[in-house]
Amino acid sequence: MVRRIWNWRKSMFAQIALLTLLFLGWGLYSFVIRPIADMPIATQRSPEQATTDRLRSVLHAFVLAERETPGKPPALATDPLIRAIEARNPGFRYYVRADDRAFGNGDPVYFRQFGFDRLAQVHRTIADPAICSQASKLVPRDGHTDYADFYMCDRLSYFEYRGLERPVIVNEEQPLGAMGGWLAAFSGNFLLAAGGVFLIFALIFTLHVLSLRRVAKLAQSIDPQRLDAKLPEKGVANEILPLVRAVNHLIGQVDAAQRRATFFLSAAAHELRTPLTVLRTRLELMEEGAEKDKLIGDVRRLTRLVNQLLTLMSISNRRDITGFADLVLIGRKVTQDLSLLADRTGVTLRFDSAVPVFEIPGDAELIGSAIANLVDNAISFAPEGTSVDVGLSADGTITVRDHGPGLGSVDPDTLFEPFIRPVSNRRGYGLGLAIVSAIVRLHGGRVAAANAPDGGAVFTVTFSDQTINVSADATRLI
Structure with missing residues (x-):
């Protein structure tokens, strides 16, 4: 059973099926399973919530980048979201702190009000950097909410903002629903997968067609007078191998039949030489006459025929x-x-x-x-x-x-x-x-x-x- 399965590796159908399954498996993971797993859960958010979430993400990302590579991140004043918020909120102020470096367009009001400055001093006196402090503070004020975020282990990360009264329009993709989202995400990928499968079929088919042409060319080059050559069986697909073996079997049978015919003609010609020689000798002993000359001429022609047959057989048998x-x-x-x-x-x-x-x-x-x-x-x-x-x-x-x-x-x-x-x-x-x-x-x-x-x-x-x-x-x- 194992040997039969191993022999399927030469099958054109098995090769196409195996490559197709591998390709479709990779496509299923890459274009279906992984995108669905990474697809965010669509939730309805208010403009105010969407604006504050994005603002906090921008400030938090800037703090982390500034801590890792000081002076490298782009300035916050040029960020499109910050500029949009400042345009709609003239009283908007923000303050960002990364270690001892401060950024923003306002003072650290909540940093001092809630004692985050003293907490940072305490942490600097602690010898163990594994001891950390983290705090987030929402401050409701006149119909809107201010926010402060403190985090410190061995280094300080802090940001706060005030005066965000009006939200800005955030360009977010609207959820399309389960079926609509799947179709939008995977319709193009399905066409890509289908094209890839077609290319695999075309490639394997082309390779086997080239193999068939090679076998056909070798078959055309076989000399009918020299049938000792056979078609190659190595490297031929299993679907074509029975045909190649049948042709080789036929070549062997034709070669054997030709050898038998050649042997028969050669043996017959050799056997005819002796009786023709004896017959001609006996004719020479006959009395002269027209009949004798005619018989000797017939024997001479038969002898010539036998000699020609022997010549033809000897040439045909030479390699x-x-x-x-x-x-x-x-x-x-x-x-x-x-x-x-x-x-x-x-x-x-x-x-x-x-x-x-x-x-x-x-x-x-x-x-x-x-x-x-x-x-x-x-x-x-x-x-x-x-x-x-x-x-x-x-x-x-x-x-x-x-x-x-x-x-x-x-x-x-x-x-x-x-x-x-x-x-x-x-x-x-x-x-x-x-x-x-x-x-x-x-x-x-x-x-x-x-x-x-x-x-x-x-x-x-x-x-x-x-x-x-x-x-x-x-x-x-x-």
Whole structure:
């Protein structure tokens, strides 16, 4: 049970739920519980009571500030409340005492009248500063009330005021009632909380979408001929993990099926070699005649098919290459070897290179076989009296161009599939271009076919992804 709960940490839903609960818990405390606890109790006060309460608060705060930082607090004469009271009450007087420093616009009448001055002297003679005295005195007079406040432990704090007959208008917020106050205080906070929750959902969703795109990109990069790679399961959300595992299982099954098919074709081709060799030997012992020549030709074509199948299987099973191959030397050798075939069909075979040397990491024999298949295919389609042009550009691109009928409406991508013959009456079994595609793909390149602008077909082989260009007078770069 604990393990199942722990595994939920990878779940997209669990992550969203946990972060949402944490956010809402913090919002509930910050925007509801704490503001309600700090909300003052709304009471109805008279203007006189509100004025005296605020005046006492201003005088008391000034005394405390003056005791802590002498000379730092703003002057009482500039306080807006004091000025408003003085404007409405010409006889208003106040006296403030912090230790031996006195402030105000009047004399300390009640300080002397009630003996606070003598009490302060007594406290100064007491050795123990923990002994304190505190007193507040209300003095009713002619329809209003004067006030005196005395406090002393080790230092004196005192203020008094007289002549506050008329209250001043105090700007206080009116209570809105329980429901109205809650709505006024928390409606904006609710919108803030809702926006925060939305941002959390959007952030987590975006992160998982990016993870999905990463997995999709890796899936697109898997080579169908190399199914040993699998999609990563680490860092994937629990909701997506079953899909990733199912795809990996499917990849494994397809890879196993391809291996079985490759093994079957390879084994069948190997097993066919021996009986074909025996059959051809026996045919050689027959008496000469047209029938014998026809049978030997059929056996020769079957042997060629078996050899092509074995070549295709061996290339498909390879995973890496070693060595270096000079494309210039390979192109010259292929054109030289096939020049006799071209002469017999009345076709001119030409090779042209833009660089004297161009080396790439690869198997020279396999690359030569691929170029030879392309040139042989071009010769077979080239009309008598035309040319087949083999070229190598400065960036390592090989082109084989003929002036035949071209590709027509055939899809160029299907030409490189095994046993595909767009023209059924041509010789061969449709394996030559499949072998070319397998060799080029093994070397990290690509091969393409297209109709030439002025007639014929052009096949392009590009090794630019892993080329190493070496000039005529340079040493090999590794």
